[in-house]
Amino acid sequence: MNRRIALRHLALISGGLAFIPSCDFSSDDILTAYNNLKITQSQKQLLGDISNVIIPAGEIKGALDIEVPDFILVMVNDCLNSEQQTLFSTGLAAFPDFAKQSGGGNFANLNPKEKEAIILSGQNLEGDETEKGAENKAISYFLNTTKRLTIQGYMASEYIQSEVIPYSLIPGAYNGSVLISDIQKPRING
Amino acid sequence: MANLNIRNKQERTYEAIVIGSGISGSWAAKELCDLGVKTLMLERGRNVEHNKDYPTTNMLPYEFEHRGQITQAEKEANPIVSKCYAFREDAKHFFVKDAEHPYVQEKPFDWIRGYQVGGKSLLWARQVQRWSDFDFEGPARDGFAVDWPIRYKDIASWYSHVEKFAGVSGNKDGLPNLPDGEFLPGYDLNIVEKHFQEQLKKAYGNDRHLISSRCAHIHEPRPEFTAQGRAFCQNRNLCQRGCPFGGYFSSNSSTIPWALKTGNLTLRPDAVVHSIIYDEEAGKATGVRIIDANTKEMEEFYAPVIFLNAAALNSNLILMNSTSNRFPNGLGNDNGLLGKYVAFHNYRAQVSGQYEGHLEYTTSGGRPTSAYFPRFRNVYKQETDFLRGYAAGFSASRGVRPNTEGIGMDLKNSLLNPDQYGPWYVGSHMMGETIPKESNYVALDPNLQDPYGMPQLKISVDYDDNDEKMIKDYQEQMSEMFEKAGFTNIRVNDDHRQPGLDIHEMGGVRMGKDPKTSLLNANHQLHAVPNVYVTDGASMTSTSTQNPSLTYMAFAARAAHHAVAESKK
Incomplete structure (x- = not known):
């Protein structure tokens, strides 16, 4: 949360500094809010795109609508060790070329089914000792981590836990033998 | 800030001083205050007021930036406390960070501490099983440590006394080795736990039992708890955050506010105890010297009775740092045994499995406890190649999970709409008795100091052959019981955790009949300084297998009444 505010502030400050000649808004600045990572604005957009393929918008909101990419980057920045962070960043950096090679174009311009196919194949890449193998390992690590954190960030979001599947701090008394057939929950259509 | 040292001595004099505000200290203070004794309670940490200082208690999962996880930076800065299962984003503010109070690990030991008003009573696992004479008679029967100077009959009514006030839920199980107490209705076992219970009865007759573990939770509202400002347990299972309902017993929700209400308690947080003051002429302790945690200034408080309840190892540390011409090796330490015979509970092994029966059932809601195996090894007679035995926790659970394969709209x-139930998962962990030995000890490091200028505690505690044999036996026996119950995919584990992570460290100031071989008498008084009482884990002569806090509470209450009776003589 705080970081999101910090990002907003950063945007305001950068805007305020627009008169400084060296401030070039066309460049792809590294996002300083994630100080352990070297993530650029365009990489964050790509991450958002990928998370939104993993959990797309439909009848209810998707990952991008509820700022899941912010959560992913906070978790990668704060909770992974430096080795894992390097793998994640390397995989993220290598993903556009991987997408081009396997899908024949810029990932952002592909249709949802094509994007899904690329992510699924990238998740299953296997690493080996070669340079290419190391890159493949990073891509699959990046995609699998992104999927895991997308699921976590989405399901444990304020939106899901207050509007879709309300979370209760008080779960009620214990029943140690509930017939599953007696549990009826309305189906939620995503 | 005024210089407190020039305050009149009389203003700093009380009728009793209690060092420590955790489970045992707060019980000593509560009893003393109820008996009309003007009591000063010293706590080295900050104040934590019930409800007011539980910042995370009503936070929703998404309000935690890392959804509960500890960050990498926190882990790297705190390799010791990070190992504790409860050191998570929602409760980390109640744990001592590694740099706050360094110590020397002569042998690997994870010392998990909570320095605040209420101590670890905010964080404990709330399991409260009574000891029986099968426990108190252990050292005498099996020839280790020294004989306990007390028996069950000495403590039974005090167990009742503290259970009624703290609120303990459980069933009357009628087991001689785990006496029944003053119980609120017990929590139910689930269908698979009941299945296990029945299978054990079939396979082992009346030798092995699985019961609903007795826990310090209020299962139903009662006026005596309302009078404490406590409601009842809402099954939140967020206890480590501090409970706004006072659903489980903590010093903060129960004994401390109660004692404050008597008007007899003065609570002094941020008071790091340096030592107990001994007056050579009077031949007794006269007060306590503290270091103000904020100003680092020394200050003294005086009282005719001192209760030492700083938690097991810190109580050792304070006594060792309380030196005088009469006691150059620490207060009451005429026999050189202070700090020795430290023991703990062996939690190293786990057994897990699955159950493919009762697949049409699941569970709903929450409960604050699970199932418990009282010790069944070597209870009536020695029957294995190791001494003593182990209790075990047990639970069966079944949750519904979503299929997380694929991505996109299907995912x-x-x-x-999670719909994957899978099998029941069953799991057990051992709680083994360890044998106190002279070679398992704590001492003051001669060179290193903590940030307050106090000597660092050097800890030298390790497992032994008896523990290794017990681990093996637990793994074999529990696997056999799992097999007999029809559980499958049985896995045994030894997590090789270091001593300390059980957070059941005990001893060093043990009780005994003989001043030559023990530090405390049957009333928890130092043999050599009878106006100093030690009623926390430090006083334990042996560990048995039960979670120890209930016994400390009963000890503290009993000793407080003894102290008041003595003062009236």
């Missing part, structure tokens, strides 16, 4: 719909 989204699976996540929103």
